[in-house]
Amino acid sequence: MFPDSRGVSPSVTLEITQYVLELWHEHRIPIILSTLFVLSLLRIYLHTTETREGPRLSINGYENVTPKSSLSPSPEEKPRVEVKKEESEGSETGSETEKPKTKQGPRRIKGDKRKKTRGSEAARDGEPRKIQILIFFSSLTASTEKITQNFAQELSTYLRGSTEEESSSAFLPPRVLDLSEVDYDEYFITPPKSEDAQTDFFYLFLIPSYNIDTINDNFLEHLKETHHDFRIDTSPLAPILGYSVFGFGDREGWPTEEEGFCVQAKDVDKWMAKLSGRKRAYPLGMGDWKRDGKERLSEWRTGLVDVLNQLEKTGSLGEGVRGSGGPIESDDEEEAEDDGEVLIEEAEVSKTSKGRGSGSLEDVEDIGRIMELSRADGSGQKPAAPLAIDFTTEGKTVSKKTATVTIKEMVPKSSPTYAALTKQGYSIVGSHSGVKICRWTKSALRGRGSCYKFSFYGINSHQCMESTPSLSCSNKCVFCWRHGTNPVGTTWRWVVDPPQLIFDGVKENHYKKIKMMRGVPGVRAERFAEAMRIRHCALSLVGEPIFYPHINEFLGMLHGERISSFLVCNAQHPDQLAALQHVTQLYVSIDASNRESLRRIDRPLHRDFWERFQRCLDILRERRFRQRTVFRLTLVKGFNIDDEAEGYADLVEKGLPCFVEVKGVTYCGTSTSSSAGLTMANVPFYQEVCDFVVALEKALKRRGLAYGIAAEHAHSCCILLASERFRVDSKWHTLIDYDRFFELLEEKGPDGDFSPEDYMGPPTPEWATWGNGGFDPRDQRVDKKGRPIEAS
Ligand SMILES: Cc1cc2nc3c(=O)[nH]c(=O)nc-3n(C[C@H](O)[C@H](O)[C@H](O)COP(=O)(O)O)c2cc1C
Numbered sequence: 001m002f003p004d005s006r007g008v009s010p011s012v013t014l015e016i017t018q019y020v021l022e023l024w025h026e027h028r029i030p031i032i033l034s035t036l037f038v039l040s041l042l043r044i045y046l047h048t049t050e051t052r053e054g055p056r057l058s059i060n061g062y063e064n065v066t067p068k069s070s071l072s073p074s075p076e077e078k079p080r081v082e083v084k085k086e087e088s089e090g091s092e093t094g095s096e097t098e099k100p101k102t103k104q105g106p107r108r109i110k111g112d113k114r115k116k117t118r119g120s121e122a123a124r125d126g127e128p129r130k131i132q133i134l135i136f137f138s139s140l141t142a143s144t145e146k147i148t149q150n151f152a153q154e155l156s157t158y159l160r161g162s163t164e165e166e167s168s169s170a171f172l173p174p175r176v177l178d179l180s181e182v183d184y185d186e187y188f189i190t191p192p193k194s195e196d197a198q199t200d201f202f203y204l205f206l207i208p209s210y211n212i213d214t215i216n217d218n219f220l221e222h223l224k225e226t227h228h229d230f231r232i233d234t235s236p237l238a239p240i241l242g243y244s245v246f247g248f249g250d251r252e253g254w255p256t257e258e259e260g261f262c263v264q265a266k267d268v269d270k271w272m273a274k275l276s277g278r279k280r281a282y283p284l285g286m287g288d289w290k291r292d293g294k295e296r297l298s299e300w301r302t303g304l305v306d307v308l309n310q311l312e313k314t315g316s317l318g319e320g321v322r323g324s325g326g327p328i329e330s331d332d333e334e335e336a337e338d339d340g341e342v343l344i345e346e347a348e349v350s351k352t353s354k355g356r357g358s359g360s361l362e363d364v365e366d367i368g369r370i371m372e373l374s375r376a377d378g379s380g381q382k383p384a385a386p387l388a389i390d391f392t393t394e395g396k397t398v399s400k401k402t403a404t405v406t407i408k409e410m411v412p413k414s415s416p417t418y419a420a421l422t423k424q425g426y427s428i429v430g431s432h433s434g435v436k437i438c439r440w441t442k443s444a445l446r447g448r449g450s451c452y453k454f455s456f457y458g459i460n461s462h463q464c465m466e467s468t469p470s471l472s473c474s475n476k477c478v479f480c481w482r483h484g485t486n487p488v489g490t491t492w493r494w495v496v497d498p499p500q501l502i503f504d505g506v507k508e509n510h511y512k513k514i515k516m517m518r519g520v521p522g523v524r525a526e527r528f529a530e531a532m533r534i535r536h537c538a539l540s541l542v543g544e545p546i547f548y549p550h551i552n553e554f555l556g557m558l559h560g561e562r563i564s565s566f567l568v569c570n571a572q573h574p575d576q577l578a579a580l581q582h583v584t585q586l587y588v589s590i591d592a593s594n595r596e597s598l599r600r601i602d603r604p605l606h607r608d609f610w611e612r613f614q615r616c617l618d619i620l621r622e623r624r625f626r627q628r629t630v631f632r633l634t635l636v637k638g639f640n641i642d643d644e645a646e647g648y649a650d651l652v653e654k655g656l657p658c659f660v661e662v663k664g665v666t667y668c669g670t671s672t673s674s675s676a677g678l679t680m681a682n683v684p685f686y687q688e689v690c691d692f693v694v695a696l697e698k699a700l701k702r703r704g705l706a707y708g709i710a711a712e713h714a715h716s717c718c719i720l721l722a723s724e725r726f727r728v729d730s731k732w733h734t735l736i737d738y739d740r741f742f743e744l745l746e747e748k749g750p751d752g753d754f755s756p757e758d759y760m761g762p763p764t765p766e767w768a769t770w771g772n773g774g775f776d777p778r779d780q781r782v783d784k785k786g787r788p789i790e791a792s
């Protein structure tokens with residue numbers, strides 16, 4: 001054997017190797033275990049000392065996160081406003097050293113790479129977050145530019161306070177950006193990058209409209225292209241916190257929106273909704289720069305400041321806006337439903353009935369429902385003809401059962417009725433009251449037309465609250481759109497909630513629902529602001545309002561806040577009707593012209609329903625010079641139209657109401673009101689309603705009664721006959737002077753002696769009178785899909 005190059009002989013090497021192997025075989029287990037232990041320690045050490053930048057998925061409020069001193073020292077962050085030019089933006093908003101933290105798909109076409117890591121996602125735990133408002137404007141003749149500068153200054157003051165000490169908010173000074181100078185790619189393909197990854201962005205736009213080629217067209221084209229570019233996410237601006245648009249226009253040249261008023265602001269609003277994933281934080285505002293521009297802008301700013309303050313506090317834009325609670329964004333009109341609209345609808349009934357079938361049927365009034373269920377008997381077959389049911393014929397069971405009933409809540413939270421009603425959009429207040437925002441309120445907020453009560457009586461639908469203090473009723477009308485879901489009873493036998501609780505609750509819930517409309521496309525800032533003041537209350541929703549034992553106190557509260565009251569009753573409670581104090585307008589539903597027909601249609605619970613009905617007409621007649629009385633007729637083809645004009649004329653002769661409202665029943669829903677056998681075929685055409693009204697007018701004239709056809713609202717198939725008492729100098733005066741009504745109430749009290757003529761309003765507008773259709777010319781008519789309908 002020769003020694004190797006280092007002078008070690010091979011035999012020695014072999015020995016060493018054998019020795020090492022022996023050692024290994026002997027101690028390998030402890031060696032492996034110790035190595036694993038050391039590696040684990042190392043791993044733990046590295047893990048605990050690593051800098052973590054976990055994603056922050058939701059913003060949980062900005063309040064108190066930024067000490068004022070941390071925002072104020074930099075001159076850049078003082079409450080100043082300046083027009084940022086394209087060149088100066090780069091250093092502020094983009095940081096080339098900032099690395100994207102998540103993978104980026106091959107979507108960008110130009111500009112910087114899209115970085116999914118936006119401010120909020122990259123936030124370090126506990127570090128303050130900031131909100132940067134960017135105010136974009138365009139201006140050709142410089143007026144918008146000037147307004148924008150002032151606006152930014154004001155907004156800064158409102159959000160940050162006017163002094164350094166006060167500026168402890170999360171808001172950075174707003175930045176004003178001229179759309180003719182900014183690089184669109186920097187702001188409108190993705191939100192800009194913030195230097196510190198701690199800033200979220202909020203976009204505002206002040207846009208004048210031009211029907212000539214301007215920078216607005218380039219800008220809109222860019223928004224449109226971005227949205228349609230298949231390589232870019234359809235909502236690439238979704239990371240911004242929200243946006244809102246205000247438009248300037250000139251009503252002298254472009255009087256209405258259809259004629260182009262503020263058309264480009266509307267377009268910016270539309271495209272920003274798409275690009276931001278519908279983060280409209282506040283409705284589109286519009287102003288005429290020569291007339292109400294400043295006023296509208298300041299109104300818009302007030303609403304905006306509310307939203308921004310909420311954003312700072314909660315990190316959310318509030319319900320109704322995408323990304324913040326339940327979005328109700330939709331371009332589709334919701335199903336028709338309101339006090340005036342009697343709907344044939346059944347969709348919910350069977351479901352609810354099934355739900356109640358599980359042993360919760362305790363009241364005799366539910367016999368109707370039981371009967372329906374048994375009729376349906378699982379076969380799903382509809383009865384061939386409407387059933388004439390007098391529920392009071394179940395007399396024995398009635399007395400037996402009601403005698404044992406203890407006082408309970410009308411609609412307990414745990415009941416299927418509660419679930420069914422809330423699912424349908426009602427807010428249940430206390431245990432027996434409800435409020436729901438009607439489709440006309442939503443429609444008016446979007447400038448798409450008000451209900452017939454605007455045309456006939458001057459009620460602003462967007463300022464109207466639809467509610468009832470009693471969800472229970474004593475009829476089971478065949479066309480009742482909540483038939484089967486609302487409780488029924490002949491007497492009040494439930495817990496009674498105090499009126500103040502109901503009053504506060506219905507208002508609160510109404511406003512909550514209005515606020516949820518903030519992000520809905522087409523809602524106008526001006527009407528939205530007005531809607532935050534309820535001026536009318538339609539006591540009619542579902543159920544029988546005068547059933548509530550404290551109805552007069554409740555009315556007093558409404559009137560105390562100058563909220564008018566339109567109360568609809570079913571002519572089954574003469575005693576309560578006789579005790580009713582002043583309401584602005586008192587309705588009685590007249591669903592048939594004779595006893596048999598009334599039994600078939602209203603399916604009353606009271607045995608003496610016809611006598612009760614007659615007594616109510618007598619009371620109405622007595623009251624006609626104290627209350628503004630109205631007969632409401634709902635026409636259902638095959639039930640109460642044919643040959644009944646004479647019978648109705650007799651009833652008018654008996655009750656001598658101030659007005660007779662005639663309305664065709666409205667069809668809604670996928671199936672018919674099967675329990676009653678109603679179908680679409682029972683819905684009269686408008687022409688049929690017109691023919692009926694003409695026949696009724698003739699029948700009244702034949703009786704020597706001075707009534708005439710005063711107004712119409714073809715859109716909702718409704719026509720108004722009025723007593724000649726409301727015709728002055730050959731002009732109909734169906735409108736109401738609400739201010740005068742409240743003055744009279746204050747002067748004379750709720751039982752005071754004053755007559756409907758004392759608060760008669762100005763003449764009915766020409767467009768609402770008979771023969772002119774009745775659609776509010778301020779609004780845009782749309783079809784069911786929201787497409788504009790051209791005026792014929
Ligand atoms: C040529 C021209 C076209 C206009 N077109 C419209 C229009 O289509 N719709 C509208 O509402 N206002 C229109 N206006 C009114 C402007 O929008 C309004 O004057 C606005 O306040 C101008 O803002 P600016 O001074 O910042 O450019 C137009 C004004 C001009 C001079």
Ligand code: SF4
Pocket residue numbers: 338339340438439440441451452453459460461462464465466538
């Ligand atoms: S009166 Fe009020 S609640 Fe009734 S339909 Fe009109 S806006 Fe709606």
